[in-house]
Amino acid sequence: MKKPIISLDSITFRYPNSVHDVLKQVSFSIHEGEWVAIVGHNGSGKSTLAKLINGLYFPENGEIHIAGIKLDNSTVWDTRKHIGMVFQNPDNQFVGTTVQDDVAFGLENHGVPYEDMVKRVIGALKQVKMDDFLNQEPHHLSGGQKQRVAIASVLALRPDIIILDEATSMLDPHGREEIISLVRQLKEVQGLTVLSITHDLEEAAKADRIIVMNDGEVFQTGTPDEIFKLGDELVKLGLDLPFPIKMANTFKEQGVPLQGQYLTEEELVIELWTSHFKK
Amino acid sequence: MDISLQKVEYRYAAGSPFEKLAIEDVSFSVPSGQYVAIIGHTGSGKSTVLQHLNALLKPTAGSVVIGDRTVRAGRKEKELKSIRQKVGIVFQFPEQQLFEETVLKDICYGPMNFGVSEEEAKNRAEYWIEEVGLSREILNQSPFDLSGGQMRRVAIAGVLAMQPDLIVLDEPTAGLDPRGRKEMMDMFYRLHKERNLSMILVTHSMEDASVYADKIVIMHKGKKVHEGTPREIFADAEKLKQWDLSVPEVVHFQRLLEHKTGILFPVVCLTMEELVAQWKQLSGGHPL
Ligand SMILES: Nc1ncnc2c1ncn2[C@@H]1O[C@H](COP(=O)(O)OP(=O)(O)OP(=O)(O)O)[C@@H](O)[C@H]1O
Ligand SMILES: Nc1ncnc2c1ncn2[C@@H]1O[C@H](COP(=O)(O)OP(=O)(O)OP(=O)(O)O)[C@@H](O)[C@H]1O
Ligand SMILES: [Mg+2]
Ligand SMILES: [Mg+2]
Numbered sequence: 297m298k299k300p301i302i303s304l305d306s307i308t309f310r311y312p313n314s315v316h317d318v319l320k321q322v323s324f325s326i327h328e329g330e331w332v333a334i335v336g337h338n339g340s341g342k343s344t345l346a347k348l349i350n351g352l353y354f355p356e357n358g359e360i361h362i363a364g365i366k367l368d369n370s371t372v373w374d375t376r377k378h379i380g381m382v383f384q385n386p387d388n389q390f391v392g393t394t395v396q397d398d399v400a401f402g403l404e405n406h407g408v409p410y411e412d413m414v415k416r417v418i419g420a421l422k423q424v425k426m427d428d429f430l431n432q433e434p435h436h437l438s439g440g441q442k443q444r445v446a447i448a449s450v451l452a453l454r455p456d457i458i459i460l461d462e463a464t465s466m467l468d469p470h471g472r473e474e475i476i477s478l479v480r481q482l483k484e485v486q487g488l489t490v491l492s493i494t495h496d497l498e499e500a501a502k503a504d505r506i507i508v509m510n511d512g513e514v515f516q517t518g519t520p521d522e523i524f525k526l527g528d529e530l531v532k533l534g535l536d537l538p539f540p541i542k543m544a545n546t547f548k549e550q551g552v553p554l555q556g557q558y559l560t561e562e563e564l565v566i567e568l569w570t571s572h573f574k575k
Numbered sequence: 576m577d578i579s580l581q582k583v584e585y586r587y588a589a590g591s592p593f594e595k596l597a598i599e600d601v602s603f604s605v606p607s608g609q610y611v612a613i614i615g616h617t618g619s620g621k622s623t624v625l626q627h628l629n630a631l632l633k634p635t636a637g638s639v640v641i642g643d644r645t646v647r648a649g650r651k652e653k654e655l656k657s658i659r660q661k662v663g664i665v666f667q668f669p670e671q672q673l674f675e676e677t678v679l680k681d682i683c684y685g686p687m688n689f690g691v692s693e694e695e696a697k698n699r700a701e702y703w704i705e706e707v708g709l710s711r712e713i714l715n716q717s718p719f720d721l722s723g724g725q726m727r728r729v730a731i732a733g734v735l736a737m738q739p740d741l742i743v744l745d746e747p748t749a750g751l752d753p754r755g756r757k758e759m760m761d762m763f764y765r766l767h768k769e770r771n772l773s774m775i776l777v778t779h780s781m782e783d784a785s786v787y788a789d790k791i792v793i794m795h796k797g798k799k800v801h802e803g804t805p806r807e808i809f810a811d812a813e814k815l816k817q818w819d820l821s822v823p824e825v826v827h828f829q830r831l832l833e834h835k836t837g838i839l840f841p842v843v844c845l846t847m848e849e850l851v852a853q854w855k856q857l858s859g860g861h862p863l
Contacts, residue, residue: 339722438618495750
């Protein structure tokens with residue numbers, strides 16, 4: 297049995313000036329080395345969850361444990377050491393006046409020795425292909441470049457847990473794939489735990505597990521297969537289905553019979569080929 | 576309102592040690608009532624191009640024609656307000672355009688700045704907030720106490736409330752949930768059709784570019800490298816690769832299917848319905 301590295305137990309929360317509870321009785325746990333995607337409509341509470349896990353706010357009710365430590369006012373600096381978070385708007389997290397200073401900033405705070413720091417800064421910026429921009433001001437980058445730098449800052453920290461809050465939303469499809477497979481590689485090699493908040497269902501389809509949020513509550517948790525079986529129920533929640541499933545549905549609607557559920561284009565192509573041509 | 580860029584160059588911080596050439600020799604036009612999508616890799620200059628369309632940036636060489644106005648490099652421009660009134664821009668990050676203490680004030684700011692009465696501005700705010708899928712309750716909240724997707728919707732409502740002649744959208748669906756994405760894109764398209772509005776959309780969604788645009792412009796490393804109809808652009812995946820771009824998913828799927836079955840479709844299909852219709856014709860002779 298794997299160890300949970302993040303666990304939430306009956307979390308209820310509202311912002312100081314909010315009228316309703318923003319999170320209601322939210323419970324789930326995430327295991328070490330797991331990749332979990334959080335999906336849900338706008339305003340369903342995803343970013344709020346991330347902020348609570350990172351100790352930027354504290355729940356009204358319920359408990360959060362990070363790496364076995366109960367998160368509260370007195371432990372927040374310990375729990376944060378385990379977590380690297382990429383915020384939804386990268387401009388909110390830049391602190392340095394140059395790209396390299398910005399990435400170095402977090403490492404300085406963690407007391408990383410100078411030489412090691414330089415290596416890690418350059419290494420992380422190379423990984424996200426931003427090593428040509430070392431001395432540019434982070435606020436003066438393009439949208440996608442900002443997101444890449446924000447990700448580098450977190451990679452350089454080498455945390456145990458990475459929280460990505462729509463961290464690749466402004467990247468082109470190819471760039472998005474590159475970054476996701478980079479993080480995936482770190483997960484495989486270093487056992488990184490990844491919590492990825494995303495509206496990109498193709499990305500969610502590749503997670504180990506998906507948590508579906510709806511109006512401040514956990515609607516359902518399961519493997520991508522289990523979640524996408526919900527079909528129209530997801531659509532009603534403001535979500536969508538991955539392309540291969542929608543493609544298969546269109547075939548069925550137009551009277552082309554198909555069995556099963558296809559999470560990849562390849563599976564669907566093979567099915568079409570074998571059932572309709574290979575006779 | 577016709578728009579055209581003529582050999583536009585832009586250098587950030589021109590003349591300083593930090594000078595940075597962002598775009599050069601960019602020319603293209605958007606005839607009145609056309610829907611143009613601009614696509615291109617990260618940092619290729621898309622947002623820089625867009626900011627020229629309401630004279631937020633002025634070219635360091637070349638000129639930009641916006642309706643009856645021409646913004647030329649090296650010339651002082653008077654009265655930019657009339658341009659800004661006609662051109663509504665939804666910025667890449669919604670935080671870039673929200674600043675008032677309530678959502679209501681934020682949406683009313685643009686229209687009132689251009690001479691609309693307070694009452695009329697409020698009416699428009701109440702109308703557009705619901706059009707973008709939010710409830711009127713939100714009008715009294717601070718725009719900074721909203722979720723990312725809610726901020727995006729408020730920013731869109733603010734631009735539409737100005738009733739511009741040209742709508743410029745810089746990745747307007749980033750941060751929206753899937754339903755919101757579809758609803759907003761359909762709403763923009765409806766406005767484009769019903770009011771004959773010109774639209775310029777920067778997007779990383781090849782699907783949106785292929786479905787909505789009349790014409791696609793490709794930016795690469797600060798230059799315009801190609802333009803054409805969606806069908807022309809997406810017929811050639813190899814060509815797109817050199818600019819680090821890909822085809823919409825349905826086209827990718829079509830190519831996989833062609834590869835596996837050895838049967839070539841006569842056209843490139845831009846929607847799932849089109850693809851299924853083609854498939855039924857092609858597999859017609861076979862037992863289903
Ligand atoms: N600082 C704040 N003060 C008050 N209310 C807030 C604040 N931030 C968010 N909210 C509200 O809390 C709810 C949840 O917001 P949250 O940012 O967690 O949503 P989300 O799921 O991340 O949405 P999105 O997909 O749009 O980013 C929303 O109704 C939002 O309006
Ligand atoms: N304020 C600025 N000062 C200096 N350079 C800038 C500034 N804004 C953008 N740049 C640079 O100009 C180039 C073009 O940027 P632009 O924002 O136009 O790209 P983009 O195509 O919109 O990219 P993305 O898809 O990532 O948003 C980039 O290399 C960027 O680093
Ligand atoms: Mg959010
Ligand atoms: Mg941009």
